[in-house]
Amino acid sequence: MFRKTKVCTGLMLAFGGSLAINALPALAQQQLERVEITGSSVRRIDAETALPVQVLKREDIQRSGATSVTELMQRLAAVQGSTGETSGVGGGTGGFSGVSIHNIGETRTLVLLNGHRLAQFGGQALTGFGAGMDLNAIPVSAIERVEILTDGASALYGADAIAGVVNFITRRDSTEGDISVGVSGPKAGARETRFSLTKGFGNIDTDGFNAMITLSHDERTKLDASQRSFGKSGKVFFTYNGVNYRKQQFSASPIPANVLDDQGQLISPYQKTHGTCPDKTFRVIEPYNDGSGLADDYCGFDFVGELEIFPTRKRDAVLASASKKLGDHELFADVLFSQTSTITRIAPVPGSISIPTTSPLFATYLAPIGITQDTLAFYRLYDLGKRENNDKNKFTDITLGSKGLMMGWDYNLAYSHSESDSKSYISGYPGALAVSRLRSSGLLDPFVGPGQQSAAAMAAINGAAYKGYWDGGTSKLDSVALRGSRELMQMPAGPLLLGTGINVQQEKFQSKPSLFAQGKLADPVAGTLCDPANGVPCDQRFGDESATLPYQADRKAYGLFGELIIPVFKTLELQTSVRYDHYSDFGSATTAKGGFKWQPEKGVLIRGSIGSGFHAPTVPQVNAALQPFGVTSDKYTCSAELLTIATSLGANCQPGNKQYDQLAGGNKSLQPETSRQATLGIRFEPTSQLSLGVDLWHVAIKDAFGQLTEQEVFANPLKYSTSWGTKRDTGTGVNYLAFLADNRNLGKSYATGLDFDIAGRAKLGFADLASQLTMTYMVREDQQLSKDGPYYSAIGNFAEIGAVTFRWQGKWSNTFRHGNWAHTFAVNFKSGYKDQATSADVLDASGNVVGTQTIRLPVDRFATLDWQTSWNAMKNLQLTVGMLNVFDVEPPLAISTGGATRGQQFGYDDRYYDSRGRVVYLNASYKF
Numbered sequence: 067m068f069r070k071t072k073v074c075t076g077l078m079l080a081f082g083g084s085l086a087i088n089a090l091p092a093l094a095q096q097q098l099e100r101v102e103i104t105g106s107s108v109r110r111i112d113a114e115t116a117l118p119v120q121v122l123k124r125e126d127i128q129r130s131g132a133t134s135v136t137e138l139m140q141r142l143a144a145v146q147g148s149t150g151e152t153s154g155v156g157g158g159t160g161g162f163s164g165v166s167i168h169n170i171g172e173t174r175t176l177v178l179l180n181g182h183r184l185a186q187f188g189g190q191a192l193t194g195f196g197a198g199m200d201l202n203a204i205p206v207s208a209i210e211r212v213e214i215l216t217d218g219a220s221a222l223y224g225a226d227a228i229a230g231v232v233n234f235i236t237r238r239d240s241t242e243g244d245i246s247v248g249v250s251g252p253k254a255g256a257r258e259t260r261f262s263l264t265k266g267f268g269n270i271d272t273d274g275f276n277a278m279i280t281l282s283h284d285e286r287t288k289l290d291a292s293q294r295s296f297g298k299s300g301k302v303f304f305t306y307n308g309v310n311y312r313k314q315q316f317s318a319s320p321i322p323a324n325v326l327d328d329q330g331q332l333i334s335p336y337q338k339t340h341g342t343c344p345d346k347t348f349r350v351i352e353p354y355n356d357g358s359g360l361a362d363d364y365c366g367f368d369f370v371g372e373l374e375i376f377p378t379r380k381r382d383a384v385l386a387s388a389s390k391k392l393g394d395h396e397l398f399a400d401v402l403f404s405q406t407s408t409i410t411r412i413a414p415v416p417g418s419i420s421i422p423t424t425s426p427l428f429a430t431y432l433a434p435i436g437i438t439q440d441t442l443a444f445y446r447l448y449d450l451g452k453r454e455n456n457d458k459n460k461f462t463d464i465t466l467g468s469k470g471l472m473m474g475w476d477y478n479l480a481y482s483h484s485e486s487d488s489k490s491y492i493s494g495y496p497g498a499l500a501v502s503r504l505r506s507s508g509l510l511d512p513f514v515g516p517g518q519q520s521a522a523a524m525a526a527i528n529g530a531a532y533k534g535y536w537d538g539g540t541s542k543l544d545s546v547a548l549r550g551s552r553e554l555m556q557m558p559a560g561p562l563l564l565g566t567g568i569n570v571q572q573e574k575f576q577s578k579p580s581l582f583a584q585g586k587l588a589d590p591v592a593g594t595l596c597d598p599a600n601g602v603p604c605d606q607r608f609g610d611e612s613a614t615l616p617y618q619a620d621r622k623a624y625g626l627f628g629e630l631i632i633p634v635f636k637t638l639e640l641q642t643s644v645r646y647d648h649y650s651d652f653g654s655a656t657t658a659k660g661g662f663k664w665q666p667e668k669g670v671l672i673r674g675s676i677g678s679g680f681h682a683p684t685v686p687q688v689n690a691a692l693q694p695f696g697v698t699s700d701k702y703t704c705s706a707e708l709l710t711i712a713t714s715l716g717a718n719c720q721p722g723n724k725q726y727d728q729l730a731g732g733n734k735s736l737q738p739e740t741s742r743q744a745t746l747g748i749r750f751e752p753t754s755q756l757s758l759g760v761d762l763w764h765v766a767i768k769d770a771f772g773q774l775t776e777q778e779v780f781a782n783p784l785k786y787s788t789s790w791g792t793k794r795d796t797g798t799g800v801n802y803l804a805f806l807a808d809n810r811n812l813g814k815s816y817a818t819g820l821d822f823d824i825a826g827r828a829k830l831g832f833a834d835l836a837s838q839l840t841m842t843y844m845v846r847e848d849q850q851l852s853k854d855g856p857y858y859s860a861i862g863n864f865a866e867i868g869a870v871t872f873r874w875q876g877k878w879s880n881t882f883r884h885g886n887w888a889h890t891f892a893v894n895f896k897s898g899y900k901d902q903a904t905s906a907d908v909l910d911a912s913g914n915v916v917g918t919q920t921i922r923l924p925v926d927r928f929a930t931l932d933w934q935t936s937w938n939a940m941k942n943l944q945l946t947v948g949m950l951n952v953f954d955v956e957p958p959l960a961i962s963t964g965g966a967t968r969g970q971q972f973g974y975d976d977r978y979y980d981s982r983g984r985v986v987y988l989n990a991s992y993k994f
Contacts, residue, residue, distance in 0.1 A: 104119055104178070104181075104213040104214075104215045104219075104231050104233040106222070106565065106629065106631075106641070116639070116640075116641045116661030116662055116663040116673045116674065116675055117215060117217050117219070117641075117661060117673075117675055117745070118215070118216050118217055118673075118745055118747055118761040118763070118821065119213055119214065119215050119216075120142075120144065120213070120214040120216060120840075121211060121212070121213055121214075122138070122211060122212040122214070123210075123211045124209065124210055124211060124237075127206065127209060127212070128936075128946070129879070129881065129888075129890045129892075129934060129936075130892075131932055131934055131948050131950050131987060132206065133206065133248070133250065133258060133260060133284065133987070134201075134202070134206055134284075134381075135201045135202075135204045135205075135206050135209070135234070136148075136150060136151065136163040136201045136202060138206060138212075139165045139201060139232070141877065141894065142214070142840075142877075143821070143840045143841050143842045143875055143876040143877055144167055144168060144214065144216050144821055144840075144842050145165060145166065145167060145168075146166060146168060146169035146842075146871060146872060146875070147166040147169035147170075147171065147172070147869065147871070148163070148164050148165050148166045148172060149162055149163055149164045149172060149195075149196075149967045150163055150976070150977065151163055151376070151377055151379065151408065152375060152376055152377070152969050152971065152976040152977075152981065153967045153968060153969050153976065153977060154377055154408060154410045154455070154457065154969065155373055155374065155375055155376075155377060155410050155412060155969035155970055155971060155976070156373070156410070156412045156969050156970030157967065157968060157969045157970070158191075158455075158696060159195075159196065159457075159967070160187070160189030160190075160196060160457050160459070160488055160490055160538075161189070161200070161202065161406060161407075161408040161457030161458075161459050161488070161490075162187050162189060162190075162195075162196040162198075162200050162202075162459075163200060163201045163202050164187075164196070164198040164199070164200070164201060165177065165198075165199075165201060165232055166229065167214070167216055167229040167230040167232070168216065168229060168230070168763070168765070168817060168819060168842070168844075169817070169844075169847070169860075169869075169871045170228065170229035170230075170765055170767075170817055171228075171229060172196075172197075172198040173194055173197045173198055173226065173681070173684070173771070174226060174227075174228040174229040174681060174739075174767075175198065175226070175227075175229045175230055175231070175232060176219070176223055176226040176227040176230070176231045176232070177198065177199035177201070177231075177232050177233075177234070178223075178231060178232070178233040178234065179204065179233075179234050179236070179400075179402070179463060180233075180234070180235060180236060180400060180465070181233060181478075182465060182480060182482050182545070182547065183223075183482070183484070183543060183545060183571070184199045184203075184463060184484045184543065185199075185461075185463075185484035185485055185486045185541045185542055185543040185573075186198060186199065186486065186541045186543075186575075186684065187199070187200045187459075187486050187488065187541060188459070188485075188486035188487050188488035188538065188539045188540045188541040188575075189457070189459065189486075189488030189490065189537075189538060189539055190539070190541065190575075190684065190686060191686070191695075191730075192577075192686040192687065192690035192693075192695070192730055192731065192732055192809075193687070193695070193730050193773055193807060193809060194683070194684055194686075194687050194771055194772075194809065195966070195967070197684040197686075197687070198226075200406075200459060200461065200486060202381065202404070202406040202408075202459065203383075203402070203404045203406070203459070203461035203463075203486070204234055204383075204402075204404070205262070205280065205282040205381075205383035205385060205404065206282075207246065207262035207264065207280060207282045208236045208237055208264070208280040208282070208383070208385040209234055209235070209236060209237070210235050210236055210237045210238070211235045212232065212233070212234055212235070213231075213232075213233040213235065214230065214231070214232050214233075215230045215231040215232075215233075216230045216761070216763065216821060217230055217675060217677075217743060217745045217763060218230060218659075218677055218679045218741060218743035218765065219231050219659070219677075220645065220657045220659075220677070220678065220679035220680055220681075220741070221627065221643045221644060221645045221657045221658050221659035221677055221678070221679075222627055222629065222643055222645065222659070224569075224623075224625050224645065224647050224680075225647065225680055225681045225682050225738075226681060227679065228679040228681050228739070228741045228743070228765065228767065229765065236280075236385060236387065236400070237264060237266075237278060237280065238266075238276065238278055238387045238389070239266075239270050239276050239278075239389065240266040240276070240278060241266045241267060241268065241269060241276075242264070242265075242266055242993060242994075243263075243264065243265040243266070243993065243994040244262075244263070244264045244265075244991060244992070244993050244994075245262075245263050245991070245992050245994070246260075246261070246262045246263075246989060246990065246991040246992075247260070247261050247989070247990050248260045248261075248987060248988060248989035248990070249987065249988055250985055250986065250987030250988070251985065251986065251987075252289075252982040252983050252984055252985050252986075253954075253983065253984065254289070254293040255287060255288060255289030255290060255293045255376065255982075256286055256287060256288070256289040256376045256982050256985075257286065257287045258284060258285065258286040258287075259284065259285050260282070260283065260284035260285075261282065261283050261284070262280065262281065262282040262283075263280070263281045263282075264278065264279070264280040264281075265278070265279060266278040270389055270391055270396070271391075274390065274391045275388070275389060275390045275391065276387075276388070276389045277386070277387070277388040277389075278386070278387050278388075279384070279385070279386045279387075280383075280384070280385040280386075281383070281384055282381070282382070282383045283381070283382050283383075284379075284380070284381050285379070285380045285381075286376075286377075286378060286379045286380075287378060288374040288376065288377065288378045288409075288411070289374065289375055289376035289981065289982065290373075290374055290375070291370060291371055291372070291373040291374070291375045291971070292371055294375065294956075294981055294983070295956075296956045296957060296959070296973050296974055296981075297370070297373075297375055297957075297971055297972065297973045297974055297981060298370070298371055299368055299370055299371050299973075300314055300315035300316050300366075300368045300369065300370035300371070300972050301313075301314050301315075301348055301368065302314075302315075302959070302961060302972070302973050303909075304923075304959055304961075306921060306923060309908060309919075310908070310909040310910075310911075310913075311906040311907060311908060311909060311919075311921070312906065312907040312909055312915065313904065313906045313907070313961045314348060314350065314366060314907070315370055315963060315972040316347075316348065316350060316366025316367055316368055316369065317366060317367040317369050317413070317416055317446070318332060318350075318364065318366060318367075318444055318701075318721070318722045318723060318724050319367060319416030319417065319418070319444040319445055319446050319609070320334075320344070320346070320347045320364075320365050320366065320367035320444075320445075320446055321344070321346070321367070321414075321445065321446045321447075321448040321512075321515060321516055322334075322335065322336045322344060322445075322512065322513045322514060322515055323335075323419070323443040323444055323445035323446075323512040323513055324364040324365060324443070324444045324722075325421065325432060325437065325441050325442065325443045325444070326441045326442050326721055327435075327436070327437050327441070328436070328437055328438055328439050329360060330721065331360055331361065331362050331363070332362040332363075332364045332444070332721050332722035333362070333363055333364050333435075334363075334364045334365040335431045335432060335435055335513055336365065336513065337349065337363075337364070337365050338435045339431075339434075339435065343365035344365065344515055345515070345516075346367060346368050346371070346372075346516075347365040347366055347367050347368060348365065348366055348368060349363075349364075349365060349366075350362070350363070350364055350365065350366040350723070351363050351915075352703065352722065352723055355703075355705070362721075362722045362723070364722065367413070367416070367446055369412070369413035369970070370970070370971070370972045370973070372412065372413035372414070372452065373411075373412055373413065373969075373970055373971060374410065374411045374412075374452075375969070375971050375976065375981050376981060376982060377408050377409055377410040377411075378408070378409040378410075379406065379407065379408050379409075380406070380407045381404065381405070381406045381407075382404065382405055383402070383403065383404035383405075384401075384402070384403050384404070385400075385401070385402045386400070386401045387399065387400045387401075393470075394470045394471040394472070395468055395469070395470035395471075395472070396468065396469050396470050397467070397468050398465075398466075398467055398468070398469065399464075399465065399466050399467075400463070400464070400465040401463070401464050401465075402461070402462070402463040402464075403460075403461070403462050403463075404460070404461045405458065405459065405460045405461070406457075406458070406459045407456060407457070407458050407459075408456075408457045408459075409454060409455070409456045409457075410454070410455050410457075411452040411453065411454050411455075412452060412453050412970055413446070413452065413453070414446055414447055414448045414449075414450055414451060414452055414453065414494060415446070415447050415450065415453050415494060415495055415496070415608055415609045415610070416444070416445065416446045416447075416609045417444075417445065417446075417447070417498065417501065417608040417609030417610075417797060418442050418443065418444050418445070418609075418795060418797065418798050418800070419442065419443045419445055419501060419502065419505050419510075419512055419797060419798070420440070420441075420442055420443075420502065420505070420797070420798045420799075421440065421441050421442065421443050421505075422440045423438070423439065423440055425505070426508060427505070427511065427512070427513065428441075430513075431513045442721070442798055442800070443512050443513075444721070444722075445512040447496065447501070447527065447608070448516045449516060449517065449519055449524060449527055450494055450496065450527055450528070450531055451493075451494050452494055453492070453493075453494040453495060454492065454493045454494050455490055455491070455492055455536075456490070456491040456492070456493075457488070457489075457490050457491075458488075458489045458490075458491065459486065459487070459488045459489075460486075460487045461484075461485070461486050461487075462483075462484070462485045462487075463482065463483070463484045463485075464482065464483045464484075465480055465481070465482040466480065466481050466482075467479050467480030467481065468480075474552050474553075475550040475551070475552045476550065476551050476552060477548070477549065477550040478547075478548070478549045478550070479546075479547075479548045479549075480546070480547055481544075481545070481546050482543075482544070482545050482547075483542075483543075483544050484542070484543045484544075484545075485540065485541070485542045485543075486540070486541045486542075487538070487540050488538045488539055488540070489535060489538040489578075490535075490536045490537050490538055491533075491534060491535055491536060492532065492533070492534070492536040493531065493532070493533040493534075494531065494533075495531070495532050495607050495608065495609075495610070496527075496530040496531050496532060496590075496608045497530065497532065497582075497587075497589070497590045497591075497605035497606065497607065497608060497796075498605060498606055498607065498608040498609075498611060498795070498796040498797035499588075499603060499605040499606075499796060499797060500530040500589070500590070500591075500605060500608070501530065501608045501797055502797045502798075504523075504526055504527065504530060507526070509522055509523040509526045510523055510526070510527065511523065529591065530591065531591070532582060532590040532591055532607075534580070534582075535580050536579075536580055536582065536583055537577075537578070537579045537580060537583045537612075537614060538577075538578045538579075539575065539576060539577045539578055540574075540575070540576050540578065541573075541574070541575050542572075542573070542574040542575075543571060543572070543573050543574075544571065544572045545569055545570065545571035545572075546569065546570050546571075547567065547568070547569040547570075548567055548568050548569075549565070549566075549567035550565070550566055550567065551563060551564060551565040551566075551629075552564055557632075557633055559633035559634060559635050559636050559638075559639075560633035560636070560639075561633070562630070562631070562632055562633070563630070563631040564628070564629070564630055564631075565628070565629035565630075565631075565643075566626075566627065566628045566629065567626075567627055568624070568625065568626050568627075569624065569625050570622075570623075570624045571622070571623050571624070572620060572621075572622050572623075573620060573621050573622075573623070573685065574618070574619075574620040574685075575618065575619060575620070575684075575685040575686060576616075576617075576618035577614070577616050577617055577618070577686070577690070578616060579612075579614035579615075579616050581593070581595070582605075582607070583607075583612050583614045584612075584613060584614055584615065584616065585604050585605070585606045585611075585612065585613035585614075586604060587604065587605055588602045588603065588604060588605060589605065590605055603796075604796075605796065606796045608797060610696065610697065611694060611727070611793065611795070611796055612693075612694050613693055613694050614693050614694070615690070615691040615693050617686075617689055617690055617691060619685045619686075619688070619689040620685070621649060621650050621651045621652075621685060622649075622650040623647060623648060623649045623650065624647075624648055625645060625646065625647040625648070626645065626646045627643060627644065627645035627646070628643065628644055628645075629641070629642070629643035630642050630643070637664060637665050637666055637667075638662065638663070638664045638665075639662065639663045639664075640660070640661070640662050641659075641660065641661040641662070641663070641675075642658075642659070642660045642661070643658065643659045643660075643677075644656065644657070644658045644659075645657050645658070647680065649682055651682075651688065652682050652683075652738055655680040655738065655740075657677065657678045657679055657680050658677060658678055659675060659676070659677030659678070660675065660676055660677065661673065661674060661675030661676070661677075661745075662674055662675075669750060669751040669752060670748075670749070670750055670751075671748070671749045672746075672747070672748045672749075673745075673746075673747045673748075673749075674744070674745055674746040674747065675743075675744065675745045676742075676743070676744040676745075677742070677743050677744075678740070678741065678742055678743075679739075679740065679741035679742070679743060680738055680739070680740055680741070681738060681739040681740075681741070681771075682738045683736045683738065683739075683771055683809070686732060687732055687733065687736060687771065687809050688732050688733065688734055688736055689732045689734070690730075690731055690732035691731055691732065692729060692730070692731030692808075693729065693730065693731060694727060694728070694729060694793060694804075695728045695729055695730035695807060696727075696728050697725040697726060697727055697728055698725045698726045698728055698776045698780075698805055699725075699776065699868075699963065699964045699965065699966075699968065700725070700776060700777065700780075700963055700964045701723045701724055701725050701963075702720070702723070702724070702725075702726060702780050703722070703723050704719030704720070704721075705783070707782075707783040707784050708780070708783045708803070710783070710784065711783045711784065711787065711790050711803060712802075712803040715790060715791070715792050715803065716792070716801065717792040717801045717802055717803045717804075718800055718801060718802055718803065719802070719803055720802055720803070726802070726803060726804060726805050727793035727802060727804040727805070728776075728804060728805045728806075728807055729791045729793065729804050729805070729806045729807065729808075730773070730806075730807045730808060730809075731808055731809075732809060733808060733809040733810065736771065736809055736810075736811060737769050737811050738769070739767055739768065739769050739770055739771060739811075740767070740768045740769065741765060741766060741767045741768070742765075742766045743763070743764065743765050743766075744763070744764045745761055745762065745763045745764075746761070746762045747759065747760060747761035747762065748760060755826055755827050755828060756824075756825070756826040757823075757824070757825045757826070758823075758824050758825075759822070759823050759824075760820055760821065760822050760823075761820070761821045762818070762819075762820055763818070763819055763820075763821065764816075764817070764818045765816070765817045765818075766814070766815070766816050767814065767815045767816075768813075768814050769811040769812075769813075769814075770811065770812050770813060770814065770815050770849065770850075771809065771810075771811065771812070772809075772810065772812045772851075773807040773808065773809065773810065774786060774789055774807070774810065774812075774851060774852060775851055775866060775867070775868050776805055776807070776964070777866065777868060777964055778851055778852075778866055779805060780805070788806070789805065789806045789807075789808075790803060790804065790805065790806055791804045791805075791806045792804055810852075810853070811853060812849075812850055812851060812852055812853060812855075813849070813850030813851075813852060813853045813854060813855060814849070814850055815847075815848065815849035815850065816846060816847070816848045816849070817844070817846065817847045818844075818845040818846040818847075819842055819843060819844045819845055819846075820842070820843045820845060821840075821841075821842050822839070822840065822841045822842070822843065822876070823838065823839065823840045823841075824838070824839045825837070825838045825839075826838075830882075832884060833882040833883055833884040833889075834882070834883045834884070835880065835881070835882055836880070836881045836883070837878075837879070837880045837881075838878070838879050838880075839876065839877070839878045839879075840876050840877055841874060841875070841876025841877075842874065842875060842876065843873065843874045844861050844871055844872070844873050844874070846859075846861075847859050847860055847861050847871050849867065851866060851867070859871075861873055862897060862898070862899040862900060863899060863900050864899060864900065864901050864902045864925075864960075864962050864965070864975075865900070865902065865903070868902075868964050868965035868966055869965050869966065869967075869977070870899045870975070870978065872896045872897050872899065872978075873897040873899075874896070874897050875895065875896035875897065876894075876895060876896075877892055877893065877894050877895070878892065878893045878895075879891070879892040879893075880892070886937055886938040886939070887935065887936070887937055887938075888935070888936045889933075889934070889935050890932075890933070890934045890935075890936075890948075891931065891932070891933055892931070892932040892933075893929060893930070893931055893932075894929065894930050894931075894932065895927070895928065895929040895930075896927065896928050896929075896978070897927050898924060898925050898926050898927040898928070898958070899924075899925050900922050900923075900924060900925070901922055901923040901924070901925050901960050901961060901962050902922070902961075902962035902963075902964060903920055903921070903922045904920065904921065904922075904923070904961050904962060904963075905918050905919070905920050906918065906919060906920075906921055906961065923959065923960070923961055925958045925959070925960050925975075926958040926959075928955070928957070928958055928978075928979065929955070930950070930951040930952070930953070930955050931951070931952045931953060932948065932949065932950050932951070932952065933948055933949050933952050934946060934947070934948030934949075935947055935948065942992055942993045942994060943990070943991070943992050943993075944990070944991045944992075944993075945988075945989070945990050946987075946988070946989040946990070946991075947986075947987070947988050947989075948986075948987050949984060949985065949986050949987075950980075950982075950984070950985040950987070951980065951982075951983055951984045951985065952984065953984070954983045954984035955983075956974075956983065957974035957975070957978075957979035957980075957981065958974065958979070959973065959974065960973070960974050960975045961973070962975065965977070
């Protein structure tokens with residue numbers, strides 16, 4: 067049998083390099099029991115493995131100042147490319163927040179709770195977005211520690227673990243009680259309040275049972291774009307290489323409306339009549355590039371200033387656990403229930419309205435400026451108020467099981483049911499036919515400003531506004547897993563260890579669009595069904611039409627795995643594992659992994675691994691029907707090639723500089739992704755006060771899932787002739803060209819990097835210092851955007867891929883302890899990059915536009931300082947005050963607009979920088 071033993075401080079330091087080093091003296095003195103570490107199925111005393119595992123303990127989480135699991139993960143050096151809360155601002159994320167290790171992808175990063183799998187996000191998109199665990203479902207107050215395996219582990223865990231594993235371990239087996247309250251907020255907006263209560267009952271060793279419960283609640287207010295100078299407007303002025311520039315981000319649908327003249331040019335009747343553009347707009351002149359000499363000359367709406375750039379949020383969670391000891395066995399049950407409500411608001415809805423020559427509006431506004439034909443007005447229903455998405459997500463996870471010793475095996479048998487239910491409610495959206503009827507009735511006047519509609523028109527506008535359930539889905543996962551480990555035999559260098567297991571799971575997904583989202587209502591407000599065959603037309607959402615098709619599908623899978631840990635010498639240990647998976651809809655896959663751990667002398671450890679991975683596409687990626695899927699992230703003008711494509715499909719280009727409708731759907735021919743991973747690391751502990759380590763990692767992926775980027779397709783329309791479709795505007799009947807973002811196996815991708823960490827401690831006389839530096843340096847990242855196509859890199863480069871991988875990013879944290887006080891100072895840093903190539907107006911010394919130029923703006927490197935002071939005011943009371951971003955450093959200027967998982971914010975990239983600025987927080991915790 068296993069025996070208790072001491073674990074040397076050096077090995078514990080080597081354990082991922084992320085343990086709180088001020089706790090090392092205590093760790094060195096503890097008698098440690100067997101534990102199972104993420105990345106291995108074998109329970110053992112010596113926690114160090116051949117794989118790189120980082121550990122965040124509870125005190126590390128508290129010192130970070132993070133108030134949510136999402137915020138905590140985004141501050142790790144090894145985490146890049148994750149979806150944050152601000153991406154939902156016009157981004158349609160459904161309130162999802164995920165984690166991506168090394169920017170390899172959220173769908174390739176496996177999230178576990180106490181070692182078991184969780185259901186994917188119920189609101190995931192058919193393109194694969196959101197096909198991961200929503201971090202909002204896990205309350206940070208319930209977390210005891212987080213284990214982050216930064217190497218692929220498909221051979222142990224199966225699909226989704228290509229990039230690595232994040233395992234959240236909750237608090238348990240304690241009788242401690244804790245009440246915590248906190249408040250935080252920047253100088254304006256985004257105010258947050260939080261509360262949590264935890265209490266445990268019974269000692270598992272002396273009483274034979276333990277039960278714990280954690281309750282948590284937090285709320286946050288909105289942050290308006292107008293409250294931040296760097297993001298309050300779509301008109302930005304800047305200087306680069308001694309030249310003055312202006313960049314305008316806008317919508318071609320303002321209030322009052324723009325129209326098409328007899329030559330098809332987009333113009334503003336208001337500007338033609340008054341000589342200037344109205345409030346909340348600015349003049350836009352866009353010459354045609356066909357040599358005709360024509361130009362669109364209209365007023366663009368500054369929608370950026372209307373945004374709420376940090377969403378309103380409310381979360382509640384309950385986590386309960388219970389354990390009962392029965393001899394060598396322990397029965398356990400865990401229940402997690404959480405619900406999150408996230409509200410995002412963007413500018414009032416835009417759309418197009420037909421204006422025939424017979425309309426009184428035509429005679430009043432258009433005939434006087436020389437228009438003689440039926441035309442279209444591009445209008446914004448400003449008086450309806452902002453568009454609002456209220457995303458309500460509920461998550462339930464129930465685990466029942468038994469663990470202990472049986473016939474020489476250390477076993478764990480568990481059944482778990484996990485469910486994510488996502489519902490999205492909207493307001494501020496009318497039906498397109500409803501708006502058309504408003505125009506036909508003569509009540510709606512699209513050529514007057516905000517607040518200038520008649521009382522009857524306002525009543526009719528409000529009466530046409532839909533408010534209620536829009537879309538959602540449910541994802542369920544039921545699984546049974548049995549794991550076991552034991553000593554097979556005693557070898558000269560130590561015991562030969564075996565770990566093995568089997569799991570069976572069933573995954574179900576159901577999309578649940580409303581009848582309005584399906585395009586099956588004649589009157590969305592009244593809920594009246596349409597019947598086109600009998601002359602009752604179907605209405606769709608004005609300005610952002612949808613005809614989402616409901617579907618449901620499920621799959622079953624089982625997996626078998628085995629792992630051996632072989633002590634070759636006292637200083638050398640080998641680890642090998644193999645796994646077989648079978649999917650009901652994709653057949654079978656075998657993955658394997660091998661590794662070693664070599665300690666040639668005390669204070670030196672070398673480790674490495676090599677393995678393969680397998681990742682099946684999601685149920686929606688395969689089964690969803692082709693359907694409208696929002697609009698493109700960027701705006702595009704109609705080039706000659708684009709016009710050729712549109713004409714061949716019997717469609718029209720969008721007028722002016724506008725977003726295009728987007729289509730998407732499942733692909734039953736989609737093949738699984740396969741991968742190869744490798745790591746090589748070395749760690750030194752020259753003294754008991756210092757530890758240094760570096761891990762080199764590499765991931766290669768074949769047949770990567772994805773969609774052709776809109777930027778690539780719009781730049782080469784004829785090359786990608788199969789990436790187009792059409793979408794008819796319900797309100798006007800015009801058939802427009804649409805971008806087809808279908809699921810594909812795009813090709814190959816490669817990523818290589820270095821994870822560094824240095825940890826040390828020293829006695830300074832006035833205080834004890836604990837210091838830690840963690841950093842990730844990206845050596846290589848290359849990926850194909852189409853099968854057999856060229857390779858592109860996003861390292862320091864916002865270009866074809868539509869996202870950035872930072873060359874390096876990290877954190878340097880220093881904690882000074884003296885008496886009952888602890889002061890932590892942390893520097894967060896990341897490298898700069900080249901922004902997307904963008905056309906900007908060139909200005910002369912007087913501020914006049916003298917031309918346009920395509921530039922690639924360098925985005926500056928970025929660093930912030932965080933500070934926290936904790937005081938143990940009395941035995942059971944701790945008070946904490948701190949600041950995030952002490953010097954209130956603003957996000958660097960970025961004028962790009964495209965990219966996946968990005969909101970509508972402009973002037974900075976909300977995916978990489980916190981728009982809140984300096985945040986002051988105060989926490990109080992009382993233990994009982």
